[in-house]
Amino acid sequence: MLDFDVAQSRLAAAGKPPSISESCPLHEARGRILAQTLFATLDLPPADNSAMDGYAINYADYAPGRRFPVQQRCFAGEQPQALQQGNAIRLFTGSLIPEGADTVVMQEDGIEIDNQFEIRQLPPKGSHMRLRGEDIRTGDQMLPKGSLMRAAEMALLASQGYAEVTVYARLKVGILTTGDELIQPGQPRANQQIYNSNGTMLASLVQNMGASVVHVLHAMDTQESLQAAFSTLLADCDLILTAGGVSVGEKDLVKPAIEQYGGTLDLWRVCMKPGKPVALAHAHAKPIVCLPGNPVSAFAVFAVLVSPLIRGMQGRAQITPDVQYGRLATVKSFNDKREEFLRVRAEFNAQGQPLLKPYAQQGSGIISSLPWATGFARIPANTVVRDGDVVPYYDLQHWLA
Ligand SMILES: Nc1nc2c(c(=O)[nH]1)N[C@H]1C(S)=C(S)[C@@H](COP(=O)(O)OP(=O)(O)OC[C@H]3O[C@@H](n4cnc5c(N)ncnc54)[C@H](O)[C@@H]3O)O[C@H]1N2
Numbered sequence: 411m412l413d414f415d416v417a418q419s420r421l422a423a424a425g426k427p428p429s430i431s432e433s434c435p436l437h438e439a440r441g442r443i444l445a446q447t448l449f450a451t452l453d454l455p456p457a458d459n460s461a462m463d464g465y466a467i468n469y470a471d472y473a474p475g476r477r478f479p480v481q482q483r484c485f486a487g488e489q490p491q492a493l494q495q496g497n498a499i500r501l502f503t504g505s506l507i508p509e510g511a512d513t514v515v516m517q518e519d520g521i522e523i524d525n526q527f528e529i530r531q532l533p534p535k536g537s538h539m540r541l542r543g544e545d546i547r548t549g550d551q552m553l554p555k556g557s558l559m560r561a562a563e564m565a566l567l568a569s570q571g572y573a574e575v576t577v578y579a580r581l582k583v584g585i586l587t588t589g590d591e592l593i594q595p596g597q598p599r600a601n602q603q604i605y606n607s608n609g610t611m612l613a614s615l616v617q618n619m620g621a622s623v624v625h626v627l628h629a630m631d632t633q634e635s636l637q638a639a640f641s642t643l644l645a646d647c648d649l650i651l652t653a654g655g656v657s658v659g660e661k662d663l664v665k666p667a668i669e670q671y672g673g674t675l676d677l678w679r680v681c682m683k684p685g686k687p688v689a690l691a692h693a694h695a696k697p698i699v700c701l702p703g704n705p706v707s708a709f710a711v712f713a714v715l716v717s718p719l720i721r722g723m724q725g726r727a728q729i730t731p732d733v734q735y736g737r738l739a740t741v742k743s744f745n746d747k748r749e750e751f752l753r754v755r756a757e758f759n760a761q762g763q764p765l766l767k768p769y770a771q772q773g774s775g776i777i778s779s780l781p782w783a784t785g786f787a788r789i790p791a792n793t794v795v796r797d798g799d800v801v802p803y804y805d806l807q808h809w810l811a
């Protein structure tokens with residue numbers, strides 16, 4: 411059995427980075443990956459403006475009790491006049507600072523009577539001004555190639571006036587579930603059948619990462635059915651994920667089907683629980699990851715082994731999210747020959763440290779643990795881990811993104 415970290419590195423490197431890029435309207439770019447480093451073409455803010463509703467003055471004009479005639483009421487979106495000596499200009503948040511003004515007095519710090527403003531509380535010179543370029547200067551690097559486009563990145567580019575961005579073509583992923591016992595949700599079920607949950611789960615996990623699901627196929631446990639599915643998937647997809655049929659049973663035919671299709675097996679079996687029978691293969695120069703059929707095993711393998719491969723093939727700058735640490739909060743101890751990835755829920759103690767509570771049932775078929783869990787606690791192999799021990803924590807918010 412291969413060491414987990416070695417397997418993770420080998421899977422992360424198993425696919426080619428993207429070579430095709432395309433233009434995408436900014437408002438449709440969520441989940442896409444930038445194909446070029448972007449630099450600012452505009453100072454932000456583009457002009458000095460007010461951070462408060464108030465009055466612009468020239469600080470040197472102040473004297474206690476002096477009344478400043480209000481020369482103009484300048485709303486955001488209007489052009490201010492040049493400030494005349496001894497006057498104030500009424501401003502609002504976002505109004506441009508008039509030429510000749512160097513300070514904004516917020517309206518709560520004074521009073522306006524008969525179109526004259528009297529300052530009650532003088533702020534320091536330069537107060538409440540947002541200066542041109544204080545956020546970003548023309549020429550600054552804004553986002554490196556490989557950035558994932560989320561609301562924050564899209565807001566930054568919109569603030570620069572971008573309407574289109576150059577992104578990599580979406581990674582095309584094919585999913586193949588296997589097993590004679592499976593039927594699709596919505597179908598009438600016989601006693602010996604179970605509903606296929608891995609198909610919809612894997613499709614959703616892939617889409618959540620911004621990749622495109624080209625096919626979700628199901629094959630029976632026969633060479634013919636598997637070969638037919640691989641033929642479609644290899645023609646249309648960049649990456650193939652299979653689920654089930656990869657262990658040692660007599661109908662575990664996925665690996666032989668790949669080999670008969672001219673593929674090569676790169677690795678099989680990783681020292682992790684759940685997820686041990688995972689395999690990596692290549693056919694037609696495309697990576698195929700064979701996930702175990704148990705739903706929790708497939709979910710865990712996707713999060714910690716497949717997601718870095720997908721990020722690499724998408725051209726992302728960050729392929730492997732950071733691993734955090736938390737304290738295990740448990741009534742029982744854990745000790746296994748394989749490294750164990752417990753489904754846990756992180757709750758924060760009064761010191762703000764994450765406490766990791768394991769789900770009561772940790773079997774690889776316990777689907778109810780999945781919506782409950784916020785992540786995985788990684789328990790080292792052959793080591794007794796008890797309540798209060800600090801262990802690595804894989805937060806699903808990062809590992810599934
Ligand atoms: N003798 C041994 N038996 C098993 C071993 C072993 O080392 N020696 N490994 C066990 C481990 S660990 C795992 S994990 C499973 C994985 O087996 P497979 O990848 O071959 O998966 P299947 O046998 O096809 O299915 C396992 C389980 O999951 C259910 N399943 C499969 N696909 C779906 C789906 N699409 N939706 C919902 N549920 C699914 C299937 O009915 C089985 O119950 O092997 C152990 N056995």
Ligand code: MOO
Binds near residue numbers: 682683685687704
């Ligand atoms: O490794 Mo299997 O995934 O324990 O159930």
